[in-house]
Amino acid sequence: GEQVEQRPPHLSVREGDSAVITCTYTDPNSYYFFWYKQEPGASLQLLMKVFSSTEINEGQGFTVLLNKKDKRLSLNLTAAHPGDSAAYFCAASDSNYQLIWGSGTKLIIKP
């Protein structure tokens, strides 16, 4: 079945710098991919959902890249600010549309 590996587990960057979190997955038939953000003490909120191959999606202050050839999903936060401090989780859907989760990345933005 699908397996998702997320790196790094911890990441600390200075305010204004960029931060990159990467997930690799194993099932080439996975169709939907997700990034969720979990602020301290809060629940998980959907950041972005992608499903097209080699797609770049831009959100508010971040970019998501899906490379289906390499089975790699990445989240790039540009010009990080204190509000980006959170845990980030990637997920890939399996053949039953159930989500298989990465283990999470705790991101700290230093002033």
Place this chain on the structure above:
Amino acid sequence: EAAVTQSPRNKVTVTGGNVTLSCRQTNSHNYMYWYRQDTGHGLRLIHYSYGAGNLQIGDVPDGYKATRTTQEDFFLLLELASPSQTSLYFCASSDQSNSDYTFGSGTRLLVI
């Protein structure tokens, strides 16, 4: 507004105690899930259900029972709570056709 509501927000029980965590969704989703979240482990699936009366075993089911009484309501039962079950528990719902998960706000359980 569509939502997933968990109760209680916090719970303290003693070892061997009986605990029920509740989850209600108003998303008209078929699928509901119970996860536990622990430092270093991310999200681990305990049980899930694809409709009223249905129950599927997740990845870490030992020590947990679950029951889906209606499409809206999914309960997690700890009949003999142990300190190893101290954790943050999340409920989620999804529509199978697109995998979009909506999470509840979590229940923090402490077993002493």
